[in-house]
Amino acid sequence: MDNTPHPTALPGVRPNRFAELLLADRHSLPLSIALHLVPGVLIVAVYLVLAQPLMRALDLPSFLGWAIALTVVLFPLQRLLLWLGRRRTGRYSLRGVLGYLDKPVPRGRLVAMVAGLIVWFVVVSSLLTALDAVMYDAFFTWIPFDDAGASATTYLDGTDRTVMIATLAASIPFTGFTLPLIEEYWFRGFLLPRIAHLGAWAPVLSTVLFSLYHLWSPWVFLSRVIFFFPGPWFVWKKQDLRLSIGMHVGTTLLMSTGGTVALLLGVM
Structure with a gap:
């Protein structure tokens, strides 16, 4: 976000206190914490109430259940951002809603x-x-998620190989591209600029809260803070x-x- 004040709605558009609260140039710390963590709570709720029972009934991989839960929650978040853009600009757009869009870093x-960053x-x-394995074994073996475990391939255990390949391939456009893109729009594009007044603590807080948001894999919290931090840091630093x-x-x-x-190919 730049430092230029933005109207929360176009002239003639009926005021909406919810939109005004979200579109403010600064978010309070409690509001920012809530906006970071509530999506994670909703994702876990959708998984436990809807997706996990459905995957059990259909004998499908739990991985697909998480993809469904993430989609059910994150797609409306994207729609919310576009709605906020329409209130601010008159059209469904992320301009005026997201920060750090002026592209100051040269392409090369x-x-x-x-x-x-990808290599890191x-x-x-x-x-x-x-470290993830130690954290899981020490604190999180009680978690009621199907196929939970410290290994990155736990979700493959006991699943028909053909079904798993089909599930993973069909999920790539969502879990590989669309859903992480929406997360970046929400967490780094929308929320991070509105806590930028915290200075260098802003990317730290963004990373910590984003790591906590992943309530479906809390044993990875410490690791995620470490391997994910450079992304928010450079977004904040380079705008x-x-x-x-x-x-x-x-x-x-x-x-x-x-x-x-x-x-x-049978490598895994």
């Missing part, structure tokens, strides 16, 4: 930085899997949302596609 440097994400998250989009979407697309291909 952007590509190099995103590539470096993949390498560090892989190295920290041992360019494309950096975290490139890191997050690039990594999930690479790993989901690579995992599906590895399973198809």
Whole structure:
């Protein structure tokens, strides 16, 4: 977000206190915490109440249940952002709602930085899997999610290989691209600029709250703070949302596609 005051609605548009609260240039700390964590609570609720029982009944992988839960919650968040854009600009747009869209990082440097961020994400998250296992075994074995576990491939256990390949392949456009993109719009594009007045603490808080939002894998919290932090930091530092989009979407697309291909070839 730049420092130029923005109207919360177009002239002649009936005031809406909810929209005005969300479109304010600054969010209070309690509001920001709520806007970070409530989507995670809703995702877990949708999974436990709807998706997990449905996957059990249809004998389908739990992975698909999480993809459904994420879609049910995150797609309306994207719709909310577009609605806010319409109130501000008169059309369904993310302009005027998201910050860090002025693209100050030159294209060549952007590509190099995103590539470096993806390498950091993949390498560090892989190295920290041992920490995830310790955290899961020590604190989270009670979690009632199907196929929960510290291993990144736990969801493959006991699942028909053909069904799993089909599920993963069909999920790539969602879990590999669309859903992480919406997360970046919401967490880094919408929420981070509105706590930018906290200075260097803003990307720290953004990373911590985003890691807490992943209530479906709380044992990865410490690891996620470490391997994800450079994305929010560079978005805040360089004022360019494309950096975290490139890191997050690039990594999930690479790993989901690579995992599906590895399973198809019998490597996993």
